[in-house]
Amino acid sequence: MLPLEGMRVLDMTQIMAGPYCTMVLGDLGADVTKIERIPGGDDTRRMGPFVENESVSFMMINRNKKSLTLNLKTEKGKQIFYELAKKADVIVENYKPGVVKSLGIDYETIEAMNPGIIYCSVSGYGQTGPYSHKGGFDIMAQGMTGLMSMTGEPGGRPVKAGIAMNDISAGVTALYSILAAYVHKMKTGVGQYIDVSLVESGLVWSVWESAAYFGAGEVPTATGSRHRMNAPYQAYKTKDGYVLVGGANQRNWEKFCKGVVERPEWIEDPRFLTTVERVKNVDALEQCIEEIFIHETTAYWVNKLDQAEVPGGPINTYDQTLNDPHILARGMVQEFEHPKAGKMKTLGIPAKMSKTPGQIRMAAPMLGQHAEEILSQDLGYTQEEIQQLRENGVI
Amino acid sequence: MGALDGLKILDLSQILAGPYCTMVLGDLGAEVIKLEKLNGGDDTRQMGPFVNGESTSFFQINRNKKSITVNLKTDEGKEVFYRLAKEVDVIVENYRPGVAASLKIGYEDVKKINPGIIYCSISGYGQTGPYSHKGGFDLVAQGMSGIMSMTGEKGGRPLKSGVAVYDIGAGITAAYAILAAYVHKLKTGKGQHVDLSLAEIGLPWFAWEAAAYFANGTIPTATGHRHRALAPYQAFRTKDSYFMLGCGNQRNWEKFCIDVIDRPGWIRDPRFIDNKMRIENIEILEKEIENVLIEHDSKYWIERCEKAGVPAGPINNFDEAMNDPHYLARDMIQEVEHPVIGKMKMVGIPTKLSETPGEIRSASPVLGQHTVEVLSSIGYTEEELKKLEETQVIGKANIDGKL
Numbered sequence: 001m002l003p004l005e006g007m008r009v010l011d012m013t014q015i016m017a018g019p020y021c022t023m024v025l026g027d028l029g030a031d032v033t034k035i036e037r038i039p040g041g042d043d044t045r046r047m048g049p050f051v052e053n054e055s056v057s058f059m060m061i062n063r064n065k066k067s068l069t070l071n072l073k074t075e076k077g078k079q080i081f082y083e084l085a086k087k088a089d090v091i092v093e094n095y096k097p098g099v100v101k102s103l104g105i106d107y108e109t110i111e112a113m114n115p116g117i118i119y120c121s122v123s124g125y126g127q128t129g130p131y132s133h134k135g136g137f138d139i140m141a142q143g144m145t146g147l148m149s150m151t152g153e154p155g156g157r158p159v160k161a162g163i164a165m166n167d168i169s170a171g172v173t174a175l176y177s178i179l180a181a182y183v184h185k186m187k188t189g190v191g192q193y194i195d196v197s198l199v200e201s202g203l204v205w206s207v208w209e210s211a212a213y214f215g216a217g218e219v220p221t222a223t224g225s226r227h228r229m230n231a232p233y234q235a236y237k238t239k240d241g242y243v244l245v246g247g248a249n250q251r252n253w254e255k256f257c258k259g260v261v262e263r264p265e266w267i268e269d270p271r272f273l274t275t276v277e278r279v280k281n282v283d284a285l286e287q288c289i290e291e292i293f294i295h296e297t298t299a300y301w302v303n304k305l306d307q308a309e310v311p312g313g314p315i316n317t318y319d320q321t322l323n324d325p326h327i328l329a330r331g332m333v334q335e336f337e338h339p340k341a342g343k344m345k346t347l348g349i350p351a352k353m354s355k356t357p358g359q360i361r362m363a364a365p366m367l368g369q370h371a372e373e374i375l376s377q378d379l380g381y382t383q384e385e386i387q388q389l390r391e392n393g394v395i
Numbered sequence: 396m397g398a399l400d401g402l403k404i405l406d407l408s409q410i411l412a413g414p415y416c417t418m419v420l421g422d423l424g425a426e427v428i429k430l431e432k433l434n435g436g437d438d439t440r441q442m443g444p445f446v447n448g449e450s451t452s453f454f455q456i457n458r459n460k461k462s463i464t465v466n467l468k469t470d471e472g473k474e475v476f477y478r479l480a481k482e483v484d485v486i487v488e489n490y491r492p493g494v495a496a497s498l499k500i501g502y503e504d505v506k507k508i509n510p511g512i513i514y515c516s517i518s519g520y521g522q523t524g525p526y527s528h529k530g531g532f533d534l535v536a537q538g539m540s541g542i543m544s545m546t547g548e549k550g551g552r553p554l555k556s557g558v559a560v561y562d563i564g565a566g567i568t569a570a571y572a573i574l575a576a577y578v579h580k581l582k583t584g585k586g587q588h589v590d591l592s593l594a595e596i597g598l599p600w601f602a603w604e605a606a607a608y609f610a611n612g613t614i615p616t617a618t619g620h621r622h623r624a625l626a627p628y629q630a631f632r633t634k635d636s637y638f639m640l641g642c643g644n645q646r647n648w649e650k651f652c653i654d655v656i657d658r659p660g661w662i663r664d665p666r667f668i669d670n671k672m673r674i675e676n677i678e679i680l681e682k683e684i685e686n687v688l689i690e691h692d693s694k695y696w697i698e699r700c701e702k703a704g705v706p707a708g709p710i711n712n713f714d715e716a717m718n719d720p721h722y723l724a725r726d727m728i729q730e731v732e733h734p735v736i737g738k739m740k741m742v743g744i745p746t747k748l749s750e751t752p753g754e755i756r757s758a759s760p761v762l763g764q765h766t767v768e769v770l771s772s773i774g775y776t777e778e779e780l781k782k783l784e785e786t787q788v789i790g791k792a793n794i795d796g797k798l
Contacts, residue, residue, distance in 0.1 A: 003579035028575045049610035057606040129724040140708035143639035146716040150557030161556040162545030168600045172567045177746040179574035180398035180423045192750030200745035205563045214740040215444035215451030219714040225555045246532035311530040313538050315553050319614045321541035329524040345609040350595040351572035355587035
């Protein structure tokens with residue numbers, strides 16, 4: 001049994017933020033119908049790499065969904081959408097603000113026919129405020145939130161986070177908001193509108209940074225691999241690479257001095273006495289540690305940190321990560337059968353629930369794969385009617 | 396009214412991941428009781444900057460919570476814990492795996508007295524698997540997941556993402572997992588254990604990277620300021636600084652050529668004909684574009700992009716972000732009155748719900764602020780509380796506590 005069984009989701013989103021949100025809902029048991037435009041569908045379907053002409057990028061974040069291609073610019077297409085919307089609990093969309101209104105599929109229209117609907121809009125800048133009309137992607141959000149000004153080496157060219165961090169943060173923010181609204185709906189029967197943006201979802205991740213800014217007026221800058229408020233907490237150079245040390249509290253620092261670098265006298269060193277002192281003298285601390293670390297390999301230091309029970313680890317490349325015995329033991333790499341591409345691997349489910357674990361029930365759909373199933377089984381269209389809709393370019 | 400009114404949470408977690416989770420749930424209406432250790436409480440209370448002796452770091456992520464101090468190593472302290480555990484829907488903890496069980500406050504212990512409990516454990520590596528015994532922090536997870544190998548300039552020193560992405564990521568993964576489990580509980584009455592780790596929660600975020608790796612073994616490397624699969628989609632240098640340009644599709648690229656930099660000929664240039672060719676020729680593309688952009692400052696180019704409908708934006712520093720008119724208009728900066736700190740600003744709530752908007756109802760608590768209130772509410776008498784305080788089972792309440 002899955003926790004969200006019975007929840008019906010209409011997904012009008014594409015690319016990453018929205019599809020990530022609806023994928024997780026699907027993993028947890030929701031029935032997700034992805035409505036794709038004619039022709040072409042979700043833009044991700046044109047992103048490589050391809051296997052048997054099917055996009056693997058699309059496969060990675062569209063599992064556990066059905067695909068229905070629908071031309072929302074035709075009256076009949078709109079009609080079908082309304083029929084589906086009347087039966088849905090949740091609608092997720094990521095058009096530029098204003099577009100759903102002009103298509104006649106906005107919250108007010110849907111609410112009039114289904115007052116319990118939870119309608120979530122994900123956009124670059126939100127539905128209100130001076131920038132709401134602008135289009136916004138992840139990278140603009142990384143620039144606007146200040147994240148890029150804090151990533152990279154001090155004084156260097158601004159660097160973005162390795163992945164589309166603010167797409168993901170918007171997707172997950174949409175996800176927990178939808179679930180909270182669903183809890184409210186279960187208790188009261190009342191639906192609502194949810195407005196989520198990339199630039200805000202990303203902003204609230206800057207916790208220590210806002211503490212420094214609001215608490216002391218400091219503007220956080222790029223710190224390379226260092227933590228802003230803790231030390232030693234960064235990557236250190238070794239004989240053959242780098243090793244990460246996470247000595248985030250006094251107990252770990254003391255274990256580090258005694259058990260890892262074997263410099264117990266550092267514990268009493270006035271420069272390194274407390275977290276506050278160590279952050280103030282982080283350059284000196286880095287130099288002291290690297291003078292020792294440089295003589296041995298990363299593997300040696302990882303082992304030594306483990307033995308001393310000080311959090312630490314290597315900096316993996318992606319293939320090392322996905323072949324790591326721990327990652328494999330936790331089921332984070334899964335294999336599934338795609339109707340066209342055959343056996344493919346994908347990333348697993350990170351939240352392990354004891355009674356209702358998430359499941360990969362089906363591969364990402366081919367474009368329009370479930371049009372017939374949804375129209376005939378869910379909405380009661382006859383074979384002839386479906387044929388007619390196809391010929392008219394509605395589905 | 397909050398969406399999660401009536402949801403009761405006992406929060407044993409500290410630092411960032413767990414407290415972030417319970418803050419999000421608190422913002423949405425849940426009642427959060429933060430159980431802290433006697434000597435100093437949550438480790439974040441020792442992190443600067445300090446105002447009137449109170450940590451503003453703690454202040455940022457512990458709003459909408461009550462604080463009680465209890466010594467879980469004493470029998471009476473455990474008794475307090477069990478009595479609270481019977482009353483709540485959710486427990487969140489981030490001890491190293493094994494510690495909660497050895498304190499007799501693990502899932503198995505709580506399940507016996509409250510079968511409907513949703514017990515969420517957040518750890519570095521998870522409750523099972525070969526590394527489960529190790530301690531793990533955000534930075535170590537950034538190293539393990541491969542994201543550091545994808546961040547930074549090619550060949551440079553490895554970089555972490557500017558903020559603690561996996562701590563926060565674990566916090567919001569816990570938040571949605573708990574809500575899914577709560578939906579299940581509302582339907583069936585059954586609780587469950589939720590096990591998640593910093594090392595795993597970031598992995599499913601690698602959609603494009605996983606696609607390339609699983610399809611043809613490509614190992615993604617650092618791309619600096621550029622996108623891995625789209626071009627031009629990156630930071631560009633201008634006369635005075637940098638700005639972000641995001642031509643995520645062909646239409647935007649064409650608008651950019653015609654209306655922004657006035658190079659319509661590029662649309663038919665075989666080197667830049669489609670996204671695939673632009674990625675292949677990214678070095679030359681970047682050079683050609685910057686040759687034009689260098690003539691004006693960032694503000695000029697952002698305005699031109701805006702007029703043309705091409706996604707673009709500034710690279711703010713945090714000061715600029717915090718004073719941005721859009722953020723201010725969207726209530727993303729809020730001021731809160733703290734009993735010791737006084738008036739202090741914080742970052743607001745990113746999700747706008749029409750019927751049950753999130754709310755900052757109270758500032759972060761001072762250590763043990765609600766010990767008396769919470770324990771009285773589950774039936775402890777004033778006399779019993781005095782005794783517990785004398786034997787150091789609970790901490791001394793201050794501010795509005797009466798002891």
